[in-house]
Amino acid sequence: MRRLDPALWLALALPFTAAAQETILVRCARLIDGSGAQPLQPAMILISGDRIRAVGQRLEAPAGARVIDLGRATVLPGLIDLHTHLTGETGIHWEDELVKTTPGHAAIYGVKNALDTLRAGFTTCRNMGPTWPFTDVDLRDAINAGAVPGPRLQVAGNYVSATGGAGDARQFSIYVDVPVVRNLADSPDEIRKAVRTNFKHGADFVKILAAGAVLSKGIAPGAQQYSEEELRAAVEEANRWGRPVAAHAHGTAGIVAALKAGVRTVDHGTMLNGEAIEILKGRKAWYAPTLLVGKLIVEQGKALGVPPAEIERQKQLGALAGASFAMALKAGLEIPFATDAGVFAHGLNAREFAVRAQFGEKPMQAIVSATRISARVMGWEDRVGSLEPGKLADLIAVAGDPLADITELERVRFVMKGGVVYRDELRSIPTQ
Numbered sequence: 001m002r003r004l005d006p007a008l009w010l011a012l013a014l015p016f017t018a019a020a021q022e023t024i025l026v027r028c029a030r031l032i033d034g035s036g037a038q039p040l041q042p043a044m045i046l047i048s049g050d051r052i053r054a055v056g057q058r059l060e061a062p063a064g065a066r067v068i069d070l071g072r073a074t075v076l077p078g079l080i081d082l083h084t085h086l087t088g089e090t091g092i093h094w095e096d097e098l099v100k101t102t103p104g105h106a107a108i109y110g111v112k113n114a115l116d117t118l119r120a121g122f123t124t125c126r127n128m129g130p131t132w133p134f135t136d137v138d139l140r141d142a143i144n145a146g147a148v149p150g151p152r153l154q155v156a157g158n159y160v161s162a163t164g165g166a167g168d169a170r171q172f173s174i175y176v177d178v179p180v181v182r183n184l185a186d187s188p189d190e191i192r193k194a195v196r197t198n199f200k201h202g203a204d205f206v207k208i209l210a211a212g213a214v215l216s217k218g219i220a221p222g223a224q225q226y227s228e229e230e231l232r233a234a235v236e237e238a239n240r241w242g243r244p245v246a247a248h249a250h251g252t253a254g255i256v257a258a259l260k261a262g263v264r265t266v267d268h269g270t271m272l273n274g275e276a277i278e279i280l281k282g283r284k285a286w287y288a289p290t291l292l293v294g295k296l297i298v299e300q301g302k303a304l305g306v307p308p309a310e311i312e313r314q315k316q317l318g319a320l321a322g323a324s325f326a327m328a329l330k331a332g333l334e335i336p337f338a339t340d341a342g343v344f345a346h347g348l349n350a351r352e353f354a355v356r357a358q359f360g361e362k363p364m365q366a367i368v369s370a371t372r373i374s375a376r377v378m379g380w381e382d383r384v385g386s387l388e389p390g391k392l393a394d395l396i397a398v399a400g401d402p403l404a405d406i407t408e409l410e411r412v413r414f415v416m417k418g419g420v421v422y423r424d425e426l427r428s429i430p431t432q
């Protein structure tokens with residue numbers, strides 16, 4: 001087990017339970033607002049309570065306002081990761097988690113992981129499922145209540161998987177039962193029931209396993225797991241509740257079936273083809289690649305608790321994920337930002353940017369991906385993803401210029417969420 005950084009204790013001591021009520025004027029050398037527009041240099045942001053009131057080159061500080069001068073830093077919107085697994089301890093394989101740990105263990109580590117993620121600059125995440133069902137619902141609610149610090153969350157609650165599929169939580173001997181985990185659904189009717197059960201217990205969206213997975217003994221990653229009819233049942237039922245479906249999919253057939261069924265995102269999307277690209281161009285669906293995780297499973301899988309057979313599964317996917325990303329870039333798709341953090345340590349999410357850059361993604365494209373585009377995918381473009389009046393005061397700062405070096409985003413020095421500062425390692429000069 002890793003020891004907690006003393007800085008984390010300091011962050012825990014911050015008054016995160018107090019709702020932001022202050023008026024704050026933030027000054028910085030450069031502001032990238034998330035819209036894709038050229039940076040504002042210099043820039044100021046006026047914040048009142050949890051909201052942004054004004055953004056401009058020169059703003060007057062109202063009487064009594066606190067001034068936070070970030071000097072030569074670049075300010076950006078809080079980053080968004082569409083694919084995290086925040087609950088549980090990183091490095092424990094999910095099968096061991098189910099037979100050797102408790103939901104309490106998962107929840108406690110979830111608190112630590114949420115803080116690591118927030119302090120790394122990710123102020124909003126879509127949590128793609130916990131091993132212990134619904135622990136992410138409790139984490140989301142505790143964060144929203146101000147009981148613990150963490151990103152704003154949309155959560156999956158429980159996976160929806162076919163028997164023998166990627167998310168089958170009973171991949172043990174047939175004589176070993178994991179009685180409390182019920183996530184199997186094998187027909188449109190069972191899927192409807194699973195979707196309803198998840199929403200009843202607090203899920204914000206549905207995570208369905210459309211194809212096999214790397215970290216599983218189930219059906220191979222390239223194989224389709226659910227029929228288009230089954231996937232459509234999930235989408236129809238979720239849409240009745242006004243909520244979207246996110247489909248885990250590596251193989252082409254699973255990706256295409258999920259897109260035809262009407263999912264909001266295909267996550268991983270390892271084996272895109274021309275048909276998938278055409279559907280992605282024409283519909284309200286997005287491809288959410290996770291390139292870093294595949295690289296880390298091959299390089300550090302053993303240390304991350306991944307069994308050899310599953311490292312082998314990742315090796316067989318090889319360069320396919322990168323080729324799909326390059327194809328999507330070339331097709332001009334809007335590509336959101338996702339990582340699969342939890343398979344690797346939380347807080348390293350921003351390392352995904354450098355991997356994407358190797359395939360030709362430009363820094364401004366990358367920033368818009370993790371801000372405006374990801375906010376839109378979550379249906380939260382009215383509150384996060386850009387720095388403009390009326391939006392939540394979720395902002396981060398880095399010492400250098402991320403347009404010159406995208407890895408600056410791996411070194412976030414200042415984090416504000418909803419007008420409350422959670423990290424401040426740049427010069428902060430209070431006045432008045």
Ligand SMILES: [Zn+2]
Nearest residue numbers: 083085128340
């Ligand atoms: Zn995942």
